[in-house]
Amino acid sequence: MSGADTPTTQRVSVLDTELRLRVEERPVPAPEPGEVLIRVRSVGICGSDIHYFEHGRIADFVVESPLVLGHEASGEIVALGQGVTNLSIGDRVALEPGVPCGSCTQCRAGRYNLCPDVHFFATPPVDGAFAEYVTLPRAFAHRVPDNVSFDAAALLEPLSVGVWACQKGDVRLGTRVLITGAGPVGVMAALVARANGATQITLSDVNPQRLARAAELGFDVVDAQSQALPDVVEADVLIECSGAAPAIVDGIRCVAPAGKVVLVGMSPTAMVELPVGVIQGRELWITGTFRYAHTYPTAVTLAASGAVDLDALVSQTFGLDEVEQALTYSRQDPAAMKVVVRVQE
Numbered sequence: 001m002s003g004a005d006t007p008t009t010q011r012v013s014v015l016d017t018e019l020r021l022r023v024e025e026r027p028v029p030a031p032e033p034g035e036v037l038i039r040v041r042s043v044g045i046c047g048s049d050i051h052y053f054e055h056g057r058i059a060d061f062v063v064e065s066p067l068v069l070g071h072e073a074s075g076e077i078v079a080l081g082q083g084v085t086n087l088s089i090g091d092r093v094a095l096e097p098g099v100p101c102g103s104c105t106q107c108r109a110g111r112y113n114l115c116p117d118v119h120f121f122a123t124p125p126v127d128g129a130f131a132e133y134v135t136l137p138r139a140f141a142h143r144v145p146d147n148v149s150f151d152a153a154a155l156l157e158p159l160s161v162g163v164w165a166c167q168k169g170d171v172r173l174g175t176r177v178l179i180t181g182a183g184p185v186g187v188m189a190a191l192v193a194r195a196n197g198a199t200q201i202t203l204s205d206v207n208p209q210r211l212a213r214a215a216e217l218g219f220d221v222v223d224a225q226s227q228a229l230p231d232v233v234e235a236d237v238l239i240e241c242s243g244a245a246p247a248i249v250d251g252i253r254c255v256a257p258a259g260k261v262v263l264v265g266m267s268p269t270a271m272v273e274l275p276v277g278v279i280q281g282r283e284l285w286i287t288g289t290f291r292y293a294h295t296y297p298t299a300v301t302l303a304a305s306g307a308v309d310l311d312a313l314v315s316q317t318f319g320l321d322e323v324e325q326a327l328t329y330s331r332q333d334p335a336a337m338k339v340v341v342r343v344q345e
Contacts, residue, residue: 006037006078010132013323014066019056021324028133031081035135038093041150043129044072044158045326045339047183049122053327061124069323070341071097071121073129074153077141084138094153095129096140096160096296097121113293120291130323132344142296145304151317151340152310156299158338159308161264162188163299164292166196169237169262173197178235180251181242181265182210182221184338187313189239189264190219195307202233204247209335217312230254243267249275257282264289313337320344 010028015021031037048058049069056063073095077087087093100107100115107115122128144153166189171177175198179186182205193201203214204222211221222232224246230253238251243265252261252275261284279286302308315336318326320343330336 006133011320012068012132013070013130013320015053015063015069016066017056017063019053019063021053021327023321026131029135031079031084031135033082034084034137035081036077036084036087036093036138036141037079037081037133037135038075038095038141039078039133040073040075040129040131040343041345042074042154043070043341043343044151044154045070045329045341046072046158049128050327050330052122052124053324063124065125067122067124068127068130069122069327070128070130071123072154072157073097073121073134074144074150074156075134078133081135081138087138087141087143091141092144092146092148092150092153093141094144094156094296094300095121095134095136096142097129097157098291099137099140111293113291130320130341130343132320142300144300148300148303149311151314151342152303154340155310155313155338156296156303158184159188159192159299159302159310160292160295161185161289162190162192163295163302164289165189165239165241165262165264166192167295168287168289169239169260171196171198171237174199176200176234176236176256177202177239178229178233178237178251178254179203179239179241180224180229180247181205181240181244182207182214183241184313185264186239186241187214187217187337189241190214190217191308192302193239194218195302200235202235204229204233204251205242207334213335213337224250235259238262239264241265245269245272248272252284252286253278255282255284257284259284261286262289263287314340316340317342
């Protein structure tokens with residue numbers, strides 16, 4: 001079943017193997033059984049998109065054929081595949097971009113974010129959402145209410161990273177939280193922590209523009225270049241979002257006995273030395289995170305209720321013909337929090 005005005009071709013922004021972007025025409029895909037066809041409206045820029053554009057790879061994922069970037073996406077359903085009964089044409093949705101196999105050990109245990117065969121948007125060779133239309137299994141198209149803008153619905157993806165981090169750290173009423181790294185993910189984690197009732201939320205960074213933006217949002221901030229974190233902060237939970245070895249070590253030294261350490265940021269090196277004496281002497285719990293699982297319903301509730309204002313994080317918007325400008329915008333505005341490509345207004 002499809003809307004009468006769905007075209008047969010669409011415009012897509014493609015990154016070629018020479019790391020050049022172009023807009024080309026491609027067929028509009030037809031939804032398979034159990035899938036929906038979504039008219040893409042907004043797509044947020046993620047650091048991974050920038051990294052693929054600038055370097056052509058992240059770890060073992062290499063751009064070896066033309067790739068469509070973009071995985072923070074929202075849109076509206078325009079066609080239903082066979083068997084889809086719980087969604088309707090016209091529904092406004094946020095797209096959960098990682099589709100697992102559904103049958104491996106991790107999927108059967110509910111840890112579908114750890115599925116070894118997950119197909120994740122904009123991760124080579126899987127195309128992303130800088131396209132006018134995409135298909136998605138119905139379980140990963142999450143309905144959003146009318147009071148959540150398309151921009152905000154796209155940002156439910158990074159908000160889910162924050163939700164997952166706070167769940168892993170058991171952040172609740174009265175928790176003291178330190179977040180190292182005041183970029184978009186760190187700020188998302190801070191917003192979720194505040195919505196969960198954390199009473200003391202501190203963000204640290206070496207970027208003064210990011211710290212200023214975090215302060216504008218009402219959080220305590222620490223300039224890690226001029227202040228030693230363990231001298232000024234004590235926390236029950238560390239949510240580490242920078243991936244920087246000094247931030248990891250100093251952050252751990254701030255955690256109170258029996259506290260929790262949640263490692264979210266990706267380190268540029270495979271190995272990081274940890275203060276084992278502190279970890280053992282204080283009986284700290286340490287965990288990593290990889291994306292998220294089962295978080296979108298919570299993220300939708302946070303945005304729809306007004307507990308988290310995602311629209312306030314949008315720094316600049318661009319069109320589908322301006323993806324390169326969107327990917328490079330942070331160079332001219334270091335304080336930019338989230339840049340959004342409005343694929344179709």
